[in-house]
Amino acid sequence: MAKDQNSNVDKNKSNEKISNLDDISTEKTQVEEKNPKEKELSLEEKNKEKELSPEEKIKDLEDKVTRILAEMENQRRRFEKEKDDAFDYGGFVLARETLNLIDNLERAKQSLENDETLKNSEALKKTLEHLEIINKDLISIFKKNNIKPIDSINKKLDPNFHQAMLEVENDQKEPGTIIQEIQKGFMMKDRLLRPALVAVAKKFEKKENDTEKDKKNEQNQEKSIKK
Numbered sequence: 519m520a521k522d523q524n525s526n527v528d529k530n531k532s533n534e535k536i537s538n539l540d541d542i543s544t545e546k547t548q549v550e551e552k553n554p555k556e557k558e559l560s561l562e563e564k565n566k567e568k569e570l571s572p573e574e575k576i577k578d579l580e581d582k583v584t585r586i587l588a589e590m591e592n593q594r595r596r597f598e599k600e601k602d603d604a605f606d607y608g609g610f611v612l613a614r615e616t617l618n619l620i621d622n623l624e625r626a627k628q629s630l631e632n633d634e635t636l637k638n639s640e641a642l643k644k645t646l647e648h649l650e651i652i653n654k655d656l657i658s659i660f661k662k663n664n665i666k667p668i669d670s671i672n673k674k675l676d677p678n679f680h681q682a683m684l685e686v687e688n689d690q691k692e693p694g695t696i697i698q699e700i701q702k703g704f705m706m707k708d709r710l711l712r713p714a715l716v717a718v719a720k721k722f723e724k725k726e727n728d729t730e731k732d733k734k735n736e737q738n739q740e741k742s743i744k745k
Contacts, residue, residue: 613665614711617704623653660704668703670696670714679703679710684717691719
């Protein structure tokens with residue numbers, strides 16, 4: 519009886535082991551079915567590694583080193599450019615704001631010149647002289663820092679340096695020629711600090727009344743010649 523019981527226990531244990539092995543194998547197959555691509559990739563990588571010869575491995579490493587060195591060189595160049603820009607144009611915003619001083623000086627001069635109570639007075643002359651000295655000093659400081667005014671008068675309109683605010687009929691200048699400077703423009707080295715606001719000439723167009731007058735004048739001249 520005891521022998522039969524022991525044999526039954528052994529059978530149960532063996533059955534449990536078999537079932538556990540079956541469960542492990544099923545789980546393994548499920549994992550493999552879930553990640554078939556990963557398995558294929560790993561196999562391909564292993565095959566590649568096996569296929570590469572020592573010379574090919576050296577060449578592959580050389581290519582990687584070359585790419586890394588190229589990236590480092592590009593980063594160095596970018597850093598150098600940023601450093602140069604910071605040195606050359608670090609005061610760009612400050613310089614642009616400082617231009618308001620020149621504008622305010624110019625407005626003050628015009629205001630004083632248009633004041634009827636000050637016209638032709640010694641006080642006006644002295645004040646304008648002092649304002650002109652301040653203006654020249656500012657321009658001199660700007661030039662020392664590579665900030666220069668843009669030449670505009672009698673120049674052709676260039677959208678890179680000028681901004682047209684007005685078109686004025688003019689039969690003496692070619693269309694597109696700058697005939698008036700409303701606000702002076704400035705350059706900082708090779709960068710535009712502020713465009714010049716200008717008025718440009720446009721083609722003189724005769725009105726209908728003017729053309730009729732010209733025709734009448736021509737007719738009168740012809741009649742007087744015939745007489």
